[in-house]
Amino acid sequence: MHYVHAGQGPESLLLLHGTPKTSYYWYKLFPLLTQHFHVIAPDLRGFGDTDKPPTTDGYDSATNSQDVSELMTLLNIDKFHVHGEDRGADFAYALAATCRDRVKSLSFCEMAVSGFGLEETSYWTEENLTAQYRQKGIWCWHLGFFSIPHIPEMLIQGHEREFWEMFMKQECYNPNAIEHAALDHWVACSMQPGGLRGILETYRAGFKNAANHRALLEAGGKLTVRTMTIEAPEFFGPIVEQSISRVVERVERSEIFEECGHSLALEKPERLAKCLREFMLGVD
Template sequence: MSSFAETYDHNGKPVTHHRYRVNGIRMHFITAGEGKEALLLLHGTPKNSFYWYKIMPYLTPYFTVVAPDLRGFGYTDKPPTTDGYDSGTNADDMADLMTQLGHDKFHLHGEDRGADYAYALAAKYRERVKTLSYCEMLLSGFGLEESSFWTKENISAQFRKQGVWCWHLGFFFIPHVPEMLIQGKEREFWEMFIKSECYNPTSIEPVALDHWIECVKQPGCLRGILETYRAGLKNGDIHHDLLKTGGKLTLPIMTVGAPEFFGPTVKENILQVAEKVQVDYIFEECGHSLALEKPERLAKCLREFMLGEAK
């Protein structure tokens, strides 16, 4: 691994970086791989496409991988507005991107905030998403908000490996205050935030943390990240509308939960909006950052689920 934040495929070749005009914004994303099947990867907070650097070599022999920086994150635009950071807009972003790349149909994997958007994408563009890997998230409007409540049940949930107290949701939602408190302390805050969610904190390597902090310090990036949380209640409305108009998802779905964060609640949660979960995993000795803590195992699960590889 180089000392700078670059991602490599299974041949040790750097991924290809792009900037496309997508749904009214300028988006940065990476592509790599030799497989016939397209796989779209959607990251969480406060990460970007570099989040996938450990898992990428395990995927590129089998898939053509597309990994964007979501709007508000990394090197993608951070529109100076409170609108446009919701899951419906992000779903439109991804549909436009994959259309421009020539991928009419594709597999989809999302973690954390990326899983929220992955559901919206799969529900809004049902004819395009072949399989959905929904990991380490509770869906907005269907339980995520309740996970933030200051209750004895929530606070003790993580100790019982039955979920986690998402204290940060309300904090990030407040206008202006998080910016005031985090700016100037980006390294201290985000290192604590990311590592506290891990089973093995050393899985968050300095090269990744340095890169994400560098990105967060860009003009508008911290605000852009926080706007994705301020859109949370709107996301819930969007998800309820998608369920009402389209019904439950019927495509093949895989869920993964980690005992150090959402754990078994992931599968329970998505079943509110899906007919069935075909495959459910609990990654023991793992936390919220699946692709960094268990990259080889996660890649194997994705291959088995999406491509039908023998177990």
């Protein structure tokens, strides 16, 4: 597992990225947090410079939460805060539900929990299809597409730059938030041997994630960990809080980032850092 870490703060903060991103995604956020936290950001399994096992198994939320909990153990960090966006938020929930005695607070952002609202966002309905234009959420058309074996690889390979640029920019309020250097990095990672397959396998594990999350809720009940949500009107919107509220006792803080899309750390880094500092440390 490849990871980066920095900072001398008294508290540890684990950052979990989404698709098709890597630890590089947090480049605007690190300077805003490292005076207050020891910040740790891995490349999740299948992404970036982390291994991409040549199997269809092991890309689910249970395995990913185990990966990152073992990373924190390796770094001699017993208790920590966690912030996840997109796919990373789904894994962050699994981590908090699996390691209830280790996660001090959960920042669940721009995602719906697998098994508790995510699947419904992909249904082909007129309401979903027009949701973004009515500012009522988003149609996650890609969930079904990415989960099909072989077909996405056939269509995306050779067009990685065009596809990921379209994919990421259409999720943003301001497409210019996706800077060329960052996009170049993520495209190059997806073109590595196993890079595209590794990304797609996290989607092919979707139903396994849903089953895992339902089992975690049944076994341990709703989470009591301090929880914050952040939603962007240009993407998931109110679905974020609605979904996580089904698996946590209480959402302590809920934020709406106006004029913002799916990439919070790129579109609103200063506001995101401020929310994390206030919620997790009680400082501005």
